Amino acid sequence: MKTRPSIGKGIASLIAAAVTVTLMLSPVVSAHAAQAYKVGAVFSVTGRASFLGDPEKKTALLLQEEINKKGGINGHPLKLIIYDDKGDSTQCVIAVRKLINRDKVCAIIGPSLSGLSLSVIPVVQKSKIPNVSCAASYKIVTKNPKTGEQWKWVFKTPQSDSMAVEAIYTHMKKHGISRIAITSVNTGYGASGRSELLRLAPRYGMTIVADEKYGPKDTDMTAQLTKIKGMSPQAIVNWSIGPTQVVVVRNWKELGMTNIKMYQSHGFGSRKNIKLAAGAAEGIYCPLGACNIAEILPANHPQKQVTMAYVKAYTEKYNEPVSSFGGHAWDALSLVVKALKAVGPDKAKIRDYLENIRGFVGQHGVFNFSPKDHNGLSKEAFRMVVVKKGDWALAD
Amino acid sequence: MEHMTLASQLLQYIITGVTIGSIYAMVAIGFNIIYNVTEAINFAQGEFVMLGGLVMVFFRVTLKLPVLFSLPLTISVVMAVGILLDRIAIRPIRKPTVLSMVIATIGASFFIRGAAMFIWGKNPFDLPPFSGRNPITFLGAAIQPQSLWVLGFLVAVVIVLTIFFDRTIMGKALRACAVNPSASSLVGINVKYMILISFALSAAIGAIGGIVITPISLMEYDRGAMLAVKGFSACAVGGIGNFPGAVLGGILIGLIESLGAGLISSGYKDVFALLALLLILFVKPSGLLGSAEVSKIRKF
Numbered sequence: 001m002k003t004r005p006s007i008g009k010g011i012a013s014l015i016a017a018a019v020t021v022t023l024m025l026s027p028v029v030s031a032h033a034a035q036a037y038k039v040g041a042v043f044s045v046t047g048r049a050s051f052l053g054d055p056e057k058k059t060a061l062l063l064q065e066e067i068n069k070k071g072g073i074n075g076h077p078l079k080l081i082i083y084d085d086k087g088d089s090t091q092c093v094i095a096v097r098k099l100i101n102r103d104k105v106c107a108i109i110g111p112s113l114s115g116l117s118l119s120v121i122p123v124v125q126k127s128k129i130p131n132v133s134c135a136a137s138y139k140i141v142t143k144n145p146k147t148g149e150q151w152k153w154v155f156k157t158p159q160s161d162s163m164a165v166e167a168i169y170t171h172m173k174k175h176g177i178s179r180i181a182i183t184s185v186n187t188g189y190g191a192s193g194r195s196e197l198l199r200l201a202p203r204y205g206m207t208i209v210a211d212e213k214y215g216p217k218d219t220d221m222t223a224q225l226t227k228i229k230g231m232s233p234q235a236i237v238n239w240s241i242g243p244t245q246v247v248v249v250r251n252w253k254e255l256g257m258t259n260i261k262m263y264q265s266h267g268f269g270s271r272k273n274i275k276l277a278a279g280a281a282e283g284i285y286c287p288l289g290a291c292n293i294a295e296i297l298p299a300n301h302p303q304k305q306v307t308m309a310y311v312k313a314y315t316e317k318y319n320e321p322v323s324s325f326g327g328h329a330w331d332a333l334s335l336v337v338k339a340l341k342a343v344g345p346d347k348a349k350i351r352d353y354l355e356n357i358r359g360f361v362g363q364h365g366v367f368n369f370s371p372k373d374h375n376g377l378s379k380e381a382f383r384m385v386v387v388k389k390g391d392w393a394l395a396d
Numbered sequence: 397m398e399h400m401t402l403a404s405q406l407l408q409y410i411i412t413g414v415t416i417g418s419i420y421a422m423v424a425i426g427f428n429i430i431y432n433v434t435e436a437i438n439f440a441q442g443e444f445v446m447l448g449g450l451v452m453v454f455f456r457v458t459l460k461l462p463v464l465f466s467l468p469l470t471i472s473v474v475m476a477v478g479i480l481l482d483r484i485a486i487r488p489i490r491k492p493t494v495l496s497m498v499i500a501t502i503g504a505s506f507f508i509r510g511a512a513m514f515i516w517g518k519n520p521f522d523l524p525p526f527s528g529r530n531p532i533t534f535l536g537a538a539i540q541p542q543s544l545w546v547l548g549f550l551v552a553v554v555i556v557l558t559i560f561f562d563r564t565i566m567g568k569a570l571r572a573c574a575v576n577p578s579a580s581s582l583v584g585i586n587v588k589y590m591i592l593i594s595f596a597l598s599a600a601i602g603a604i605g606g607i608v609i610t611p612i613s614l615m616e617y618d619r620g621a622m623l624a625v626k627g628f629s630a631c632a633v634g635g636i637g638n639f640p641g642a643v644l645g646g647i648l649i650g651l652i653e654s655l656g657a658g659l660i661s662s663g664y665k666d667v668f669a670l671l672a673l674l675l676i677l678f679v680k681p682s683g684l685l686g687s688a689e690v691s692k693i694r695k696f
Contacts, residue, residue, distance in 0.1 A: 051518060186663060213663040217622040219419070219613035222412040223657040223665075226537075229400045243520035243614040250612075254531045255408075255538045276522045276614060278529065 034072075036079035037345050039336055040099030042110040042120075043134070043329070047087035052112035055326035056134055057082055058318055059310075060109070063333050066313070073340050080333075085111055092116040093123060100127045106345040109332040110134050112325070115188065117156070124153050130339075130351040132332040134325070136160060137192060141374035150374040155354055157331035158324075159289065159364060159381045164266045165196045167287040167382035168237060169204035171395065177235045177261065181210035181228040183221065183248060185240035193239035193265050209233045216242060222251045229257055236260055241267040246276045253280035261285065266382065269324050274387055285395055287382035291327035291363035293392050296385075306361050327363030334362060404536025409658040410651065415543040415612070417650020418550040419445075422605035423627025424634065424642035425553065426598035432574035432637050433594040436497035440481060440505035442624030443512075444599045447474045448606025449615030450512060453521040463526060471603045477508070478599025482592045505620065512617040525611035546608045553601055554643060561639075570594060574637070629673050635686020644684060648672070 041060050043053035064080045072078055081103045085092035092111050099105045100123070107130045111117050114137035121140070124131040133140050133156040140156050143149045172180070182197050184190035190213070201208055209231045212224035221244070228236060236257075238248050245268055252262055264286040274281045290297060294307035310330055314322045335354060343349035357376070360367040365381030386395040400408075423441055430438040451473050455466035485500040486492070526545050531538040561567040572580040573590045581587045605623075606615060613619075630649050634641025649669050656668035676684060 212657075214657075215622075215666065217619055219609060220412055220416055223409050223654040224662045226400065226405050226408040226412070227658045227662070230402070230405050232400075243616055246520065246522075247613055254529070254540055256531070256533075272519060276520060278522060278524075280529075 034076045036077045037073055037340050038079045038081060038103060038105040039333070039340075040096075040103060040105035040108040041080055041082040041329075041333075042085050042092055042095045042099070042108065042116075043082065044087040044112040044116070045082075045084040049087040049113050051323070052134070052325045053084065053087075055323045056110065056112055056329035057084075059314065059326035059329040060333050062313060062317055063330060063337075067337060073337060074344075076340075078337065078340075081105060085116060087113060087116070089116050089119040093119055096120045096123050100124075100129055105129075106340070106347055107132065107336045107350055109329065109336060114140060114192075117154075121151055121154055125151060128153060129347050130336070130354060131155065132157060132335055132354070134158060134328040134332050138162065138375070148372055150372065153351055155332075155335070155369070155374045155376075157335070157362065157364065157367075157375075158328045159266070159377050160375060161193050161196045161265075162200065163377065163379040164287045164382055165193070165200050166204075166379040167384060168263050168285070169200060169206060170379065171285065171287075171384045172206070172235060172263070173204055175261075178205055179207050179209055179233045179235075181212070181231060181233040181236045181260075182208055183212045183214065183224055183228070183236060183238045183240075185216050185242075185244050186213045187216050187240075189241055189267065190239050197237060197239065214240075214244060216240070216244060218244060219247070220251065221248045222255065225251050225255055225257060229255060229260075233260060235263060237263045237265075239265045239267075241265075243276075246273055249273075249277045249284060250280045253277075258283060266324065271321060271391070274390055274392075279390075281387045282389075284387045285384055288385050288392070289324050289327060289364035289381060290383065291322055291330075292324055293383060293385055293394070294322075296392060296394060297383075302361055302366055303363070307363055310363055324364070331362035331364055331367070335360060335367070401536060405658065406655075407535055408537040409654045411537055411539055411543060413651035413654030414647055415540075415546050415650070416653065417630075417647035418546045419605050419609045419623065419646070420626045420630040420649055421550055421643045421646025422553060422601055423623050424630035424646050425557070425639060426601045426605075427627060427631045428637050428639060428642050429570075429598040429601070430594050431631075433570060433577075433591055434486075434492075434494075434497060436494045436501070437628065438595070438598065439498065439501040439624060440508060440620075441598065441602055441627060442620030442622070443505045443508040444474055444478065444602025444620075445606040445609070445623050446512060446615060446617065446620035447477060447508065448603030449523065449610035449619075450516050450521060450606075450617070451603070452607045452610060453516075453523055453615065456523055457521070467607065470607060471600050474603035474606075475596045475600045478595040478597075478602075479592060481599075482595040486591065486595070487588065505624075509617055509620065516617055518617060520614040520616040521610070522614055523607075523610040526608075540612065542608070542611045546612070549604055549608050550643070553604060554639070557601075557639065566593065626669075629669060632683055633673055633676050635683025638683065638685045641683055641685035648684075 043056045045053040045057050064078050067078045083095035085095050099108055109132045112134050114135040117133040117135040117140045131154050136158040138160040141150050141154050143151045184194040210228045214221050262284050264284055266287050268286045269288045269292045290303040291307045294311045297304045311322050339350040339353040343353050355369055355371055358368045365377040367376035369376040384395040385392040426441045452470040455461045455469050481504050485504045489496050525542040527541045531540050569585045570590050573587050577587050630645035634645030652672050653665045653669050657665035
């Protein structure tokens, strides 16, 4: 009987001791280093869009390491909190809420996919937190397509499809091409590109003689190309990602259609595709961002330095070639870091600063933001390249 | 620029349709073999095709073995997967019903796809064609040499299977299991062993399909599901369990897709194939070559 109260007392004193120790320790910890700046990131690291999220995450981690090695942002270390949405919009929204409410980050970069990015707009708008998306659709930043009004808190770094289309059409016009055929994959990516191709055709005086589609897992596009061959257009624009964009190229070559020029979307921007086409890709044109073609950019190109540095660091650390997508994450995080350096971790100040960034040299272009343009890029962000001897070469 | 004449366009559509259709036919034959013995549809059939392509890439491209070695090696590896599928997923089912077997194969297909993603990653892979990439021009249409290989392999598979089922004891035993499993086991046929053989056989045929199509269409880990759907449609069109029906159904679906895409609208080409499937099933529910009598006594 006698021992019981003493046990109780013991526990109580233990708790008291623990509390005191924690209270004593916590100021010591925070005083040790300046408060970390917390930036959230949501990428589709696994799942259907892992080809986007994986290089994005790797790039973000690479940047974090570089920044912290150099002493952080004004002495504050950068702390990235990255969640994987697995390509699912529900998980994406949950992750964004978690970043806002639990992790208390001051800005969010990502998501990787346009659909997911659209689904988090209401959350970031309501919570008043700056969001720099790595997804491409112009709808992400455009609140009202008619007036061009932008979502107050949302920015994005990738070029819009319309810029790729404009770059292609400009190149065609320069080379006297006006009769074209379209082939596209019947997924969101293909449909978005196709609608931009159709929308902008009249402005550039393009006549579309054929508009063919195929599925993302189709084994052969010979039928579509045969139909196009019968119409004999001057050029074909293909809009797809994945294996189909390579199969189209092979079929085009096999059918002896190389006298009809072939243009691909910016989705073709990986050397893997040239290799997979097994020689058939010679002469293919496509619009690419600077970071895909860092090596062949002229030395006086404004993005030469920044892209070469990124390509070198990324390939050294991960032993794999850079993709456009990692470049989008580089741009998004670098913009946020630039804002943090200038105004500190205040959400509203970061947003205002982002909106007024001009002349920021990134991986995919020189960004000039404004209240009317939360993407900050123009069609000049794309360079037309052509496949020559199994590698990219600048097209004239 | 010269226009392509309608006649050579038509010829091109037919060549394309027959090539793709041959692959659908091989998948359909694989379905049939297992269906005939177990009355279940093996939903992992498309995965065998995918594995055939990717394992061949491993032997042919990674290890740089010649075709003559890598072909039998690939087929045996995929056959081993088929045997494992039976031993691990099908045989342990305590009261095998058609439904439980089907569910087991669906699970297995997810597992195989996941494992393939883990091993090969998500990028598509290429395989050098058996005999060059220079297309043969025939009446204004271009024929890839690989298309001829695809067709040749389909013919070879059909001939070998016909001999196997008609002339060998094991083939006849398999057919007996298809007609009546309990009677077959009464006359001394090991039905479980026959199921195992059926899985190995259909895995081998799936693998052949994957090996011959990869040089044309590339191969990646999740291609199997689409091929399984098309192969199953081919099966249903021709009559489930009927081998000539599978070949006919496969080539028919390939032709409808290709002609539909070329002559009418490429956006709706899958719709044409499915419409044809529905029409045939409305008019003749047992399939083109299936017998109504047989389909009445079948469980599925």
